Amino acid sequence: MSDTDDQDSKTEAPSDKKVRDAVEKGNIPFSREAPMFASIVGILIVLAFAARGTTKTLTEKLSLFVNRPQDFRLDSGSDAIALFHAVALESGQFLIPTVIILAACSLAASILQNVPSLVAERIRPQWNRISPVSGWKRIFGRQGLVEFAKSLFKFATMTLVSILLLKSEQYKVLNAMFTDPSLLPELMLTMAMRLVSAIAIATIVLVAADLLWARFKWRSDLKMTKQEVKEEYKQMEGDPMVKARMRSLAQDRSRKRMLAAVPKATFVIANPTHFAIAMRYERSEASAPIVVAKGKDLIALKIREIAEKNGVPVIEDKPLARSMYDHVEVDRMIPPDFYKAVAQLLFYILTRSK
Template sequence: MAYIRLDLQFFADEKTEKASPKKRQDSRNKGQVPKSNDINTALILLIVFLFLWLFGGAILGTTMTDILKHVFQSYLLLEVTEQNFEMIFYDLIMQAATVLLPVLLMALIAGVFSSYIQVGALFTTEPLKMSLSKINPLKGLKRLFSMRAIVDLLKSLLKITLVGTLVFVILWFNLEDVMLLSQKTVEDGFHVIAQLTALLGVAVAVLLLFLAIPDYLYQKYDHEKQIRMSKKDIKDEHKNMDGDPKIKSKRRQKQMEMAMSRMMQEVPKADVVITNPTHFAVALRYDEENADAPIVVAKGVDFVAQKIKGLAAKHDVVTVENKPLARALYAQTDIGQQVPEDLFKAVAEVLAFVYRLKNKQVN
């Protein structure tokens, strides 16, 4: 029996169920989302090199030429002093920033776009929180020799092989231009190198983008595997969301007791209690100023009916036995509702009897 109990506990804790919407949202709030860094890298490279290929000559070429002219025409004529060195350093930094700013801006846009198409709009500081488990050496060793680490190693080897092959092929087809660089002017040589670099960058980026698609699919599969839930997890989640059934039962019982108490407080104010006589009891009150018809202030069967009749007798509320009317009122009305139209006549006759009875008692 002990072995069977342990096996059942093992299967209950085994994570075989898909994650619930709440578990997915909780994981997302913690920054745990399926995301491929390879897609980010590939898109950043692609957009940056496309930008350099299309606009690099107009932006970088002119700016770099102006910088070189200014260096050789002005800076070389200055004395080497601390003030001049600071001035030259500041100027070169600002000019370099002017050159690099458009490229960095395109890289930023590409990074944000690649993350957005994978995970949507998400901002969380949860991954930045300090956690000792992140620097646990045992967990580090476990991650180092995990299946994910092996997959990452194989991916890296595949990427290195394919990228190296692609670069070799492109250089082989442009080998003549490379070999003739020594016979070209500096401007023409720079143009050839820039075009070849942009071509290599775009080609490598496109290759990495194709390789990133299966990586994203694997990351999505691995994420789904990581957030799986056991049957016990699902039950615990339902308990936390809906409340413990025992607590809910006690809460419901307490609400019923409070409703019963409020109902019993209205019985002494009733004009009449119509009974079955043993199984049903319905208490009515008629206020001409506030209602067009009598209102049911209390009703019950069996034990509750007996309690209503007891309170009525204690507070001198008239009790009238009418089996069909008592059953009809109990079935067709709720507490606080007016008497239905089809029962007006029967209820009016009962109330008339009650009022005549009260008048006789007064006289």
């Protein structure tokens, strides 16, 4: 069966158990565009708040290499190392806040989508991740087409925004060649902020659509076939055939235990062939007779056979046997409604035995 046919057969909504199992295995809806959008916002924050002051400071420090190169000694390897450390320190003061802001924005975008959790299943080596066939399906399948469409949209959006921005700022760019070079960083920063802001606004629609698509595709991939629903129901509730078999075994054990108690009965009340109730009465055990066995049809005949074989009196009383069968339970005392009728039978048995 092809993947398309298999997907078409999945017509049932995913059960709570399947959703829960998928989440436990790390299979959660995730939009890759959200962290990208968060990175763009992070870049905008850096340009608006962090880059302005640090860029000016970094430019002033690095301009010394051009304006006063004689101030830097490079007579030995140690001089080169010291110079490298100085440049790295100045650059680090500019880059570290930028990296922290970008990382924080990306983490926030991921955490807001789903609660983070450690899932070993996601890092376990799997053949389908390196399989050429699986890779081909991912590239040219539905998901691959969606990713291609998103990439094409991003490329077209960024290209269009860049062209429109550069076209609107072309005179400022040309005039910058005839202005003080120290003003170039401010001009570049302003243009960069406008460009990133325009890209962020343009990609909001893409991010919103991708969030919805990620959750829709996740739910769609988790859909189940009718057979899968039946199998899961069997696993949760138990296989009906197994349950029926276990019920049958339990009834057999209960029946054998009940028939084993018939020889200890005091007497048996029977409808000749349909019902039989075996009772035991000992004043030291209970204040009323206790039902040790009951049955109808074949079980009733078996109770009578065991009773007669062991010398237990069998009294035929059709109305009483039928009525008691519906109202008494094995290993329980008879209800008070039957005290008088059973007492008369006990009196009859005791007087006859004397």
